[in-house]
Amino acid sequence: GRLVRLEVENFKSYKGHQVIGPFHNFSSVIGPNGAGKSNLMDAISFVLGVKSNKLRSSNVKDLIYRGRAMETNQDSVVEGLAVNQGIDEEDDEETARNRSGYVMAVYEDDNGKEMRFMRSITSNGDIEYRLNGRKVAYTRYNDALEEQNILVKARNFLVFQGDIEHIASQSPKDLTKLIEQIS
Amino acid sequence: GRLVRLEVENFKSYKGHQVIGPFHNFSSVIGPNGAGKSNLMDAISFVLGVKSNKLRSSNVKDLIYRGRAMETNQDSVVEGLAVNQGIDEEDDEETARNRSGYVMAVYEDDNGKEMRFMRSITSNGDIEYRLNGRKVAYTRYNDALEEQNILVKARNFLVFQGDIEHIASQSPKDLTKLIEQIS
Amino acid sequence: RYKLFYDAFSHIQGKIDQIYKDLTKSQAFPLGGTAYLSLEDSEEPYLDGIKYHAMPPMKRFRDMEQLSGGEKTMAALALLFAIHSYQPSPFFVLDEVDAALDNANVAKIANYIRDHANEKFQFIVISLKSSLYEKAESLVGIYRDQQVNSSRTLTLKLNDYEE
Amino acid sequence: RYKLFYDAFSHIQGKIDQIYKDLTKSQAFPLGGTAYLSLEDSEEPYLDGIKYHAMPPMKRFRDMEQLSGGEKTMAALALLFAIHSYQPSPFFVLDEVDAALDNANVAKIANYIRDHANEKFQFIVISLKSSLYEKAESLVGIYRDQQVNSSRTLTLKLNDYEE
Ligand SMILES: Nc1ncnc2c1ncn2[C@@H]1O[C@H](COP(=O)(O)OP(=O)(O)OP(=O)(O)O)[C@@H](O)[C@H]1O
Ligand SMILES: Nc1ncnc2c1ncn2[C@@H]1O[C@H](COP(=O)(O)OP(=O)(O)OP(=O)(O)O)[C@@H](O)[C@H]1O
Ligand SMILES: [Mg+2]
Ligand SMILES: [Mg+2]
Secondary structure (H helix, E strand, C coil), rough: CEEEEEEEEEECEEEEEEECCCCCEEEEEECCCCCHHHHHHHHHHHHHHHHHHHHCCCCCHHHECCCCCCHHHHHHHHHHHHHHCCCCCCCCCCHHHHCCCEEEEEEEEECCCCEEEEECCCCCCEEEEECCEEEEEHHHHHHHHHCCHHHCCCCCCCEECHHHHHHCCCCCHHHHHHHHHHC | CCEEEEEEEEECEEEEEEEECCCEEEEEEEEECCCHHHHHHHHHHHCCCCCCHHCCCCCHHHHHHHCCCCCCHHHHHHHHHHHHHHCCCCCHHHHHHHHHHHHHEEEEEEEEEEEEEEEECCCCCCEEEEEECCCCHHHHHHHHHHHHCCCCCCCCCCCCCHHHHHHHHCHHHCCCCCCCCHH | HHHHHHHHHHHHHHHHHHHHHHHCCCCCCCCCCCCECCCCCCCCCCHHEEEEECCCCCCCCCCHHHHHHHHHHHHHHHHHHHHHCCCCCCEEEECCCCCCCCCCHHHHHHHHHHHECCCCCCEEEECCCCCHHCCEEEEEEEECCCCCCCEEEEECCHHHHHH | CCCHHHHHHHHHHHHHHHHHHHHCCCCCCCCCCCCEEEEEECHHHHHHCCEEEECCCCCCCCCEEEHHHHHHHHHHHHHHHHHHCCCCCCCCEEEECCCCCCCHHHHHHHHHHHHHCCEEEEEEEEEEHHHHCCCCEEEEEEEEEEECCCCEEEEEEEEHHHH
16 A cells, blocks of 8 residues: 555644645655654554654644744744844634644555555544544554555654664663564 | 864774874864774763763773673674674783773864863773873862863763754753753 | 564665675775674574674774774665665655765765656755755745745755756 | 852853854744753752753743754753853864754754864864865865875965955
8 A cells, every 4th residue: 555645734844734645656745944844654553553752742732733923922032033023913812722633644555555544633632543534443443554465563664853763772681672573 | 262173092983193183173083983083072971071971881991992802602602603704813811901002182272272172091001191191180180171161070061972962952951950060 | 573673674774785895886985895793692583682784894893882983874875775665765865965975975875866766755955965855856945034034935946967 | 169160060051052143044034042050959069960941942841851953952062152252262172063954954063163263263073064064264185195005295275265
């Protein structure tokens, strides 16, 4: 099987609804520093069920898009700067807090059948899973992924920024654990 | 002041006696993966008094050049390979163990006066310090460095491979410690 | 449980050396390097550690810690691809794994991916180096739209991929 | 002890924003970003932590953890240079600090170093990127001499440095 495209809504630096893709057998993601490349990888990881602490966020609400608004009064010095750079005040605290978001992966299995995996964050911070549009429990969702050989617990197919060198020098215990998870 | 050149003897991947430099106000060190660039930085760090565990080595003897010899019988499969690639058996265990090595930094202070800092590893694994050719105790050696504003404890002027991103996100406690050390 | 573990281990052990050779061979060193796994205690393997050893071409046997940044990256990729050969996930997502690689090694990775990417083994590779991304079948370009303060994407199929 | 610490802190606090602006300003964002230090507990500063905040140009105030790899690298270099301005060591040794940087940021770092390197502030920079090392005054090339199984070096002065 393979990943065909991604649809995101208010996920990290991706505001509103956006379709990303299509992806081919060898697709490269490019762009300047801070553009949102690793956030795209976070979106793929999120939709597969990876926890938010592995996505550079302390809680799920950090994964929802937040606009330009200044948060604390410590920023008043910064706010002045933002205004004089002509940045509009986009987001007040209220809007940001009530925003929901999701990531949907459109996947094609080995027989060419399309599957849709969707993971969303509701406005009160709950997480919902949908498989081909129908709401399901996490275990059912993860089973469907495992049937496609996507073992999220082992995560040997996701290499986050900066992790590659540690993989070669991981401890023997960790390597055993990884092999155990895939066997 | 500034670093003029380095003289190394049997330090890491640098066999025998070699002179490295001269260095200018902005010198760049280049070369393929595994050539010995980070080992050069390790040599500069070593001569300033940085401990070997920060130089990717568990003990000082690892810092001495070791040639091609195969160590354990586990390598016999590898040894066969090495021989058929035409690698000569260079180093037996005995030679490697008795080898000594050193790094000497030729430094020029703000008045243009030359100073030589030398740190060596004797064949039985002891460390010696020499300042302008004369053997001195570590404290005297480190005092001479501090007079040149080289504060090895703070190490804020040495950025090892892979460390740069952690510097920005170090904990507030660590940042305080660093500022304490330079104040 | 022991049997499953042992199957995985011996499969990976059997593949790792060839994959590492494919990744490290060059005109200068046509044979490439050597890599293997060893069990710290072969009585009860799943209780103990698996040690990974990799030797770049023409270098001696050394602890993994003493390899250079680029050498470690190549060894790590070989291990990941060897594990994949046992348990093939449908796709890989790699985020700037080429950061520590010199141009020669970037080219080796790019060629390896081109040779192995197919309908059942998809690669999504984030990279800043043109010598890697120009080898891809398509590009997903990400930019920051300052007006709306958001990331935006566009895709581009690279025609010469059929080469 | 408190006085010494406070001197260092307020000096660095006074310099960090300008240095970060010098490193992050561009044609698109002539003003650059914003950076500052804050004390978690200003009663006894050397007992508590110093928090570092950096905001890339036109971006909102965010936790350092959420910055991208390249954004963190630029923030880290600004901090190091600000600390150096208080306690100037004679030289810096930087090992592939440009690994996570895109071409635009590599150029900014190269220009910053060129502008600041002098008799009293020497830079020794290990890099794989030509857009950085071609800006240097001289190169130290390291290669592996296979015959003797050893690293070897050669130096090259770049003529056009006087530009
Ligand atoms: N919830 C959010 N809402 C809006 N923006 C966010 C959110 N979380 C993170 N960001 C922004 O996303 C940016 C980082 O994006 P990302 O890490 O994807 O960059 P990148 O393209 O990978 O860059 P690099 O090449 O430097 O690694 C940061 O500037 C951060 O402020
Ligand atoms: N004591 C030693 N004797 C001989 N060779 C050694 C010794 N210690 C380390 N080496 C070798 O030095 C090499 C690593 O060199 P180094 O880390 O300096 O490479 P590098 O040029 O920084 O590469 P990269 O660009 O990948 O970071 C390794 O291949 C290692 O085997
Ligand atoms: Mg990134
Ligand atoms: Mg290195």
